[in-house]
Amino acid sequence: MKTLRCSIIGFGAIGQGVAEVLLLKKEFLEDTGLDVRVVAVVDSKGATIDPDGVDLADCLARKREKGTVALEKITGLEVIKSVDHELVIETTPTNIETGGAGLQNMLAAFEKGRDVVTSNKGPLTLKYRELVESAKVAGCIFRFEATVGGSMPVINLANEVLAGNNVRSIKGILNGTCNYILTRMMEERASYTDILAESMELGIAETDPTYDVEGIDTACKLVILANSIFGLDATYKDVDVTGITKITPEALEMAYQNGHVIKLIGEVSRDGIHVAPRLVPVNHPLAVGGTLNVASVDTELAGEITVTGRGAGSVETASAILSDLISIYREQ
Amino acid sequence: MRVSMDIELKDVPGQMLLALQPLSECRANLITVLHHHQKLTPRKTVPVQLVLETRPENIPAIKAKLEENGIKVVRVGEHRFRESINVVLIGHVVHTGIQDTIDEIDKTGFAEVVDISLSMPGIDLLSSAFIKINALGKEEIQKALNILKEVSTKKDLLMVLPIDIQA
Numbered sequence: 273m274k275t276l277r278c279s280i281i282g283f284g285a286i287g288q289g290v291a292e293v294l295l296l297k298k299e300f301l302e303d304t305g306l307d308v309r310v311v312a313v314v315d316s317k318g319a320t321i322d323p324d325g326v327d328l329a330d331c332l333a334r335k336r337e338k339g340t341v342a343l344e345k346i347t348g349l350e351v352i353k354s355v356d357h358e359l360v361i362e363t364t365p366t367n368i369e370t371g372g373a374g375l376q377n378m379l380a381a382f383e384k385g386r387d388v389v390t391s392n393k394g395p396l397t398l399k400y401r402e403l404v405e406s407a408k409v410a411g412c413i414f415r416f417e418a419t420v421g422g423s424m425p426v427i428n429l430a431n432e433v434l435a436g437n438n439v440r441s442i443k444g445i446l447n448g449t450c451n452y453i454l455t456r457m458m459e460e461r462a463s464y465t466d467i468l469a470e471s472m473e474l475g476i477a478e479t480d481p482t483y484d485v486e487g488i489d490t491a492c493k494l495v496i497l498a499n500s501i502f503g504l505d506a507t508y509k510d511v512d513v514t515g516i517t518k519i520t521p522e523a524l525e526m527a528y529q530n531g532h533v534i535k536l537i538g539e540v541s542r543d544g545i546h547v548a549p550r551l552v553p554v555n556h557p558l559a560v561g562g563t564l565n566v567a568s569v570d571t572e573l574a575g576e577i578t579v580t581g582r583g584a585g586s587v588e589t590a591s592a593i594l595s596d597l598i599s600i601y602r603e604q
Numbered sequence: 605m606r607v608s609m610d611i612e613l614k615d616v617p618g619q620m621l622l623a624l625q626p627l628s629e630c631r632a633n634l635i636t637v638l639h640h641h642q643k644l645t646p647r648k649t650v651p652v653q654l655v656l657e658t659r660p661e662n663i664p665a666i667k668a669k670l671e672e673n674g675i676k677v678v679r680v681g682e683h684r685f686r687e688s689i690n691v692v693l694i695g696h697v698v699h700t701g702i703q704d705t706i707d708e709i710d711k712t713g714f715a716e717v718v719d720i721s722l723s724m725p726g727i728d729l730l731s732s733a734f735i736k737i738n739a740l741g742k743e744e745i746q747k748a749l750n751i752l753k754e755v756s757t758k759k760d761l762l763m764v765l766p767i768d769i770q771a
Binding site: 443514518519520522523525526527529530532534537543548549550551552553556558 | 690691692694695721723725729730731732733734762764765766767770
């Protein structure tokens, strides 16, 4: 039995999802010879630390009751630097302007020789090259499937599962909020403003939905794909971005009468990176509805391969973190 | 321009030559010939379908020569534009000059707006248009879209393109 000591840095929806998944999968992981021991759980107010492994159920309960998991005042950065462990699971809130705490956490982790698995897009969108090189120099493993498409595999699909099959382009719906809004506008023949309000009430859109509806979130994910799959040294500036704020119910209606839906499509290839609303035939594989994500990978040997799944959700996103964790162990 | 012609030949030898000679004389390029020899018409004539590449001004001459040769021309149809594309425009579509937008495409000679649906829900609200453009070929479609893109940018219109088109 191999012991894998990890920290969960950031205990919001996704961090808690990771804790739930680790609890759920404890036996399965042990059966594969892996004793996953969470030695620290950290949120913005502090941490719970135990070198022999914290009680995850306790942590979840405390977070629910008290709003924080903290038993001692210490930052994620300090935990990464001072607590002995092999893997940092970085799930702090994403900041695409500065990279936020996440960027510092990841760099510190590599400096300490710790592997990183993350769902945090910001640092990767801003400093992909620097992060990947820091990991390489330190001999650490760095995986981030959960940053794009949530539970829906894209990065590992293109780079690992489709090894040898050159990827020419990837296009799809990478933002569930926008997909929900456009789907509901069509269903209800309602205005953009009305459906946006509905999405916010349901928690599908944030209080400030700008990043989603302006296509910024999709653009960030495409930057990560451009770097990790196409090896392009791309940044946010290289993306041509148009969001959904101008889409009308009339346009959706006319499109539908002509056999099309309108979806916010993100597209990346060596020719460019684009986010824009597009006309999609109703029976096209990319015409999925609700909050689903979908990605179509155009491969050299096999044409288009399409995956669809849930792009958000705490346990759903945590499932991608789990599979990254398992694959690191397998590699070792 | 590509033209299709349905003609009828008498069911006697040598008729096909009489049909093809006028085409040659008028310098038309023959693309397809479908000779339905087994399917005689009620008039006991042989139907032949032709597709030719020729200038529009040559068509009356071709027709006249065929008829001189005793060949009946049943139908002449144009297949000018082979590619088609749908585009959505959103914004103050009409008030920024919808006629002008259509003209910019039509005056190219290689593309034309063949269908347009408009929805104007209210004075302060954005209008939407669903436009169908036909063009000679894929290259011409791309050129027409580039023109439309320029027009849209100038008029602050959102252009929604189909998914399989290069952005």
